[in-house]
Amino acid sequence: MMMTADQTKKPLLEVQNLKQHFPIKGGILGRTVNHVKAVDDVSFTIFEGETLSIVGESGCGKSTTGRAILRLDEPTSGSVFFEGKDLLAMSKSQMRSMRKDLQVIFQDPFASLNPRQSVAQILGEALAIQNIVPANQRRERIIELLSHVGLRPDQIDRFPHEFSGGQRQRIGIARALAMQPKLIICDEAVSALDVSIQAQVLNLLKSLQKEFKLTYLFISHDLGVVRHISDRVMVMYLGKVVEIADKKSLFDSPQHPYTQALLSAIPVPDVSKKQERIILRGDVPSPINPPQGCRFHTRCPLAVERCKTEVPALTNVHSTHQVACHLVP
Amino acid sequence: MPGQQEKILDVRNLQTHFFTDDGVSKAVDGVDFSLNKGETLGLVGESGCGKSITSLSILRLIASPPGKIVGGEILFKGQDLIAKSEAEMRKIRGNEISMIFQEPMTSLNPVYTVGEQIAEVLRLHQNMGRKEAWEKAVDMLRLVGIPSPEKRATQEPHELSGGMRQRVMIAMALACRPEILIADEPTTALDVTIQAQILELMKKLQAEMGMSIIMITHDLGVVAETCDRVAVMYAGKVVEYTTAKNLFENPKHPYTIGLMNSLPRLDEDVEELVAIKGNVPSPFNMPTGCRFAPRCPHATELCHSKLPELLTSDDGSKVRCWMYTPEWDGASKTATEMGV
Ligand SMILES: Nc1ncnc2c1ncn2[C@@H]1O[C@H](COP(=O)(O)OP(=O)(O)OP(=O)(O)O)[C@@H](O)[C@H]1O
Ligand code: SF4
Ligand SMILES: [Mg+2]
Numbered sequence: 001m002m003m004t005a006d007q008t009k010k011p012l013l014e015v016q017n018l019k020q021h022f023p024i025k026g027g028i029l030g031r032t033v034n035h036v037k038a039v040d041d042v043s044f045t046i047f048e049g050e051t052l053s054i055v056g057e058s059g060c061g062k063s064t065t066g067r068a069i070l071r072l073d074e075p076t077s078g079s080v081f082f083e084g085k086d087l088l089a090m091s092k093s094q095m096r097s098m099r100k101d102l103q104v105i106f107q108d109p110f111a112s113l114n115p116r117q118s119v120a121q122i123l124g125e126a127l128a129i130q131n132i133v134p135a136n137q138r139r140e141r142i143i144e145l146l147s148h149v150g151l152r153p154d155q156i157d158r159f160p161h162e163f164s165g166g167q168r169q170r171i172g173i174a175r176a177l178a179m180q181p182k183l184i185i186c187d188e189a190v191s192a193l194d195v196s197i198q199a200q201v202l203n204l205l206k207s208l209q210k211e212f213k214l215t216y217l218f219i220s221h222d223l224g225v226v227r228h229i230s231d232r233v234m235v236m237y238l239g240k241v242v243e244i245a246d247k248k249s250l251f252d253s254p255q256h257p258y259t260q261a262l263l264s265a266i267p268v269p270d271v272s273k274k275q276e277r278i279i280l281r282g283d284v285p286s287p288i289n290p291p292q293g294c295r296f297h298t299r300c301p302l303a304v305e306r307c308k309t310e311v312p313a314l315t316n317v318h319s320t321h322q323v324a325c326h327l328v329p
Numbered sequence: 330m331p332g333q334q335e336k337i338l339d340v341r342n343l344q345t346h347f348f349t350d351d352g353v354s355k356a357v358d359g360v361d362f363s364l365n366k367g368e369t370l371g372l373v374g375e376s377g378c379g380k381s382i383t384s385l386s387i388l389r390l391i392a393s394p395p396g397k398i399v400g401g402e403i404l405f406k407g408q409d410l411i412a413k414s415e416a417e418m419r420k421i422r423g424n425e426i427s428m429i430f431q432e433p434m435t436s437l438n439p440v441y442t443v444g445e446q447i448a449e450v451l452r453l454h455q456n457m458g459r460k461e462a463w464e465k466a467v468d469m470l471r472l473v474g475i476p477s478p479e480k481r482a483t484q485e486p487h488e489l490s491g492g493m494r495q496r497v498m499i500a501m502a503l504a505c506r507p508e509i510l511i512a513d514e515p516t517t518a519l520d521v522t523i524q525a526q527i528l529e530l531m532k533k534l535q536a537e538m539g540m541s542i543i544m545i546t547h548d549l550g551v552v553a554e555t556c557d558r559v560a561v562m563y564a565g566k567v568v569e570y571t572t573a574k575n576l577f578e579n580p581k582h583p584y585t586i587g588l589m590n591s592l593p594r595l596d597e598d599v600e601e602l603v604a605i606k607g608n609v610p611s612p613f614n615m616p617t618g619c620r621f622a623p624r625c626p627h628a629t630e631l632c633h634s635k636l637p638e639l640l641t642s643d644d645g646s647k648v649r650c651w652m653y654t655p656e657w658d659g660a661s662k663t664a665t666e667m668g669v
Contacts, residue, residue, distance in 0.1 A: 057520035164608045165376075194375035194547065199591035199604035206601070221520070228593035228602065251595070265525040266595060267550030271577045273596070279529060280522045283490045 009047035011081075012183060012215050013069070018042045018078035020061070020068045024288065036287050038064040039075070040239040043314075046183070051209070051216040053226040055262075056236035057284060062219045065236075066185045069217070070102060071095055082183070100130050103176035105169070107188035112172060113160040119146070119171055120156045126178035145174045148211075149204060166197035170204070177208065185217045190225060202229060223266055227251055232320075235259045238287055238295040241314060245321035255323040258296045294326065302327055334365040336404075337508060337541050338387070343401035345379075345386045347612075348394060354612040356382045358565035360401070361639055361647065362558075364509065369535070369542040371552040371573065374562035375588075375609060380545045383562070384511045387543075388428060389418045405509075424454040427502040429495075431514035436498065437486040443497045444470070444482025447504050454505045469500040474530055492523035499530065506538055513545045528555060549592060553577055561585050564610055564620040567639060571646035581648045583625045619651065627652060 018039055026033035039061040046052045054062040068075040071087065080087040087098060106112045113122060123142045127133050133141045143153045149170040160168055169189065176184050186205070190198045202225065208214060220226050226233060227247060234244040235256065243256040254260045261278040268275060280299045285291055291298050297307040304326065312324045345357040357379040364370045372380050385391050386398055389410060403410040405426065410418070430436045438446060447466035451457045457465065463482070470478035473496040486494055495515065502510055512531070516524035532555065535542060544555055552559055552573060559576045561569040561584065569582040580586045590603035607624040610616055618635050622628040632651050639649045651657050 057522065166608065194609075195549075195588060195591045196375060196605035197608070199593070199602040200606075202593065203601050203604055222593075223521075224593040224595050227595055228599070261522060263595070265521040267524075267528070267548065267554040268595060269549035269553045269577065269589070269592060270596070271553050271574050277525060277529075279525055281526075283492055283523070284520070 009050075011045045012048045012083065013046040013217070014079075014081040015045070015065075015069065016043050016079045016081070018065065018068055018080065019076040020064050020073065021076045022073075034288055037239050037290060038287055039068060040290075042078075042236075042239075042241055044234055044241065044244060046215060046217055048182075048215055049209075049213055050231040051218050051229050053218040053220060053230040053233045054236060055220060055223060055226050055233060057221060057262075059238075059284060059287060060236040061239040061287075062221075062236055063187050066104070066187050066217060066219050070099075070104060070185065072104075100179040101182045102185070103179050103181040103183070104185045104187060105172050105176055105189040107191050113168060115160055118157045118159055119151075119174075122160075122171065123174055123178050126175050130179045132180070141178075145178055148177060148208065149174045150200070164197070166193050166201060169193060169201055173201075173204065173208070177212070180212075181214070183215045183217065185219065187219045188221070189218075191220065191222065198225070205229065223263065235262070238284065238290050240295055241324065242296065243321075243323045244314070245317075245323075249318075249321045255317055255321070255328045256296075256325050257300050257302050257327070261301075294324075334368070336363045337366045337406060338364040338543075339402070339404040340383075340387070341402040341404070343383065343386060343403060344399045345382050345391055345396060346399050347396045352613045355565050355615060356396075356612055357386060358615075359639070360560070360562065360565075360567050362560040362567060362570050364541050364543060365557070366508075366541055367535070367539050368557040369544055369555050371556035371559040372543055372545045372562065373547060373549065373552055373559060373588075375547060377609060377612070378562040379565045380562060381513055384428065384513055384543065384545060387511065388422055388426060389413070389415075390422075420454075423450055423502075423507075424505045425507055426509040426511065427505070427507040428511040428513065429498045429502045429515050431517055437494065439486055442483050442485055443489070447482075447497070447501045450501055450504050465504070466500075469504050470497070472534070473497070473500045473503075474526075475500075492519055492526060495519060495523075495527055496530065499527075499534070503534060503538065503540070507540055509541050509543065511543045511545070514547070515544075516551065517546070517548070524551075531555070549577075549588065561588075564615060565612065566620060566649060567647070568621065568649045569647065570639075571648075575644075575646055581646075581653065582621075582650050583627055583652070584621045587624075587626075619649075621650075631656060 019041055020039035021035040021037050023032040024034045024036060042065060054065060056062050067073045069080050075088060087095060120142055123145055124138055127138050127141060142156060146153060146156060151167065151170055190201050193201060209216060218229055230247050232246050233250045235242050237258050243259045254263055261280050264275060264278045282299050285298055293309045294307040294312050297303040306326050312326045314322045314324045317323055340360055340362050343357055343360040347354040347356055360383050362370060372383065374380055387403055391398060398411055444463060444466045447469055448462035451462040451465050467478045467482050470482055475481050475493060475496055516527050519527060546552060556573045559571065559573050560567045563584045569585050580589055587605040591605060593602060605624050610620060616622055618633045619637050622632040637649050637651045639647050640653060641647050
């Protein structure tokens, strides 16, 4: 059921020219001396019912993009259209009323749950904000939510510390579901979990997506996980999108030299497959003074003169695959 | 073939427990493996299964109280490390057996330059003078691929990137040319492209220096990539020990198989992952029978009531599971009769 023609898909979220430049204060006057260009002119669309993943290494701007969409940090510029309305143009109170449609699940389930609240209180609070279920029916609804995420009704009055990491992540998911959201941003939502538990949570996220027609923006550094959960994948490097494609196209024929190196760097759990590895030299440069031209040129094994000066634009390889590289037509 | 190579380390039925106010935590409770000269042994398993406590036990770095090695042997070149005095251990640590930790910042001193820290290890173990130790430290930094090592040696850890700090850790651990390097999740905190650099570096140095490595990791990809032999741990016990080739081509223990199935793969598409149900048991309250029984799809009454031994087969590989014992047929019948 792969969707190819763009006309058949309905955009849910459209991000246009999003920039997030964090000021760096310095000197005795605390003036802004420079900026961290964490997200620098990023545009993409998420279609209804799909999972779009953002991948890339630490500091590439994946989480910052997610936070900027939700206005957890106010972005520097750009627009974020959700069902046609620009979230960045909204007042704080308008934005708050949008929050029920846009939920987020973070990496560390423990840090995002109040330790002094029981599961009933955590989920009850979410239901109170959403305010569709009448107060006297909320406990029933909470039990229903718990069953959706594979927790038992008798766990309703327990506190976060009484749960394992995987179970806490389930509470986080139940809290997001309580709002009946349209879009859930999963920011490294399974990264802290052991693989056996991670598999449980990934299966859960997939089945909930089917059942409730959810759209996911899935942020992760784990390409195995991303390949499993995504319909489309966007690769970021130093605040820029370098490649965006449907999953099959990206994993079967990555075009950008960075994506190629990234995929080849992942150790494969198979002793018989010895893959050709592209070892990148050096470290990721600082986003304070990112390289001119293509930001990847300092580590790119294929870089030519032009890469040092000219910023490559995202261009179509085919209708569902875009790449920003001078060497890819 | 195992047995023909020279065993440099032989861990037998190691048990390290913690005596706390909440009870006894049997963190390590039956760990067996051996490490051959020049080989890499993977120690794998999920968080809390006892990998780090095992390696700290080998170096006798378990804080006591609350921890104590309560049983087993750790034979290093035939001598039991558990019987060594603290003074003897000090000569071994960092010299004959050294370790790199997952989080480099916790083991590098933030207020000394990295050159001084490496030189210090050399002066302690190799009786070098200041100047000689410093020069050797710079050599080590060069060896691990740090650009302009003379300059980097004069910098403090916070001035270096994560990947570079990990290289410093490796330089420090290898400065005395140890016979065994224990690497506890050496690349987990790093990005994959940097991880690839570090793993490559470790392989190269192993080939040059001929040391043996214990690679602690939860990443089966890293295991396939780097290890000759693997010990899989679950809830404080080794449940399977075999060659890396066997482990990936013919995993035996239901937990190992479960781990492989749980893993989202880059080379395969599955609609649903085969997850292992349930959670790991609490170290304070371990199941009486097989520790994996509450999560095992094959568990029988026998599994729930009696702990399986670690069985050794002819090729030297080991597995701890009733399925591979003569008792199994009878046991599974009882279970079906009982409707389990
Ligand atoms: N000081 C201590 N007191 C009590 N229990 C302890 C202590 N230190 C460790 N443990 C317990 O020992 C068990 C094994 O811990 P260990 O650190 O070896 O796990 P690990 O396999 O290295 O896990 P990870 O993959 O998370 O690093 C855990 O259950 C842990 O809670
Ligand atoms: S002994 Fe029984 S419960 Fe344990 S792993 Fe084997 S089959 Fe499963
Ligand atoms: Mg550990």
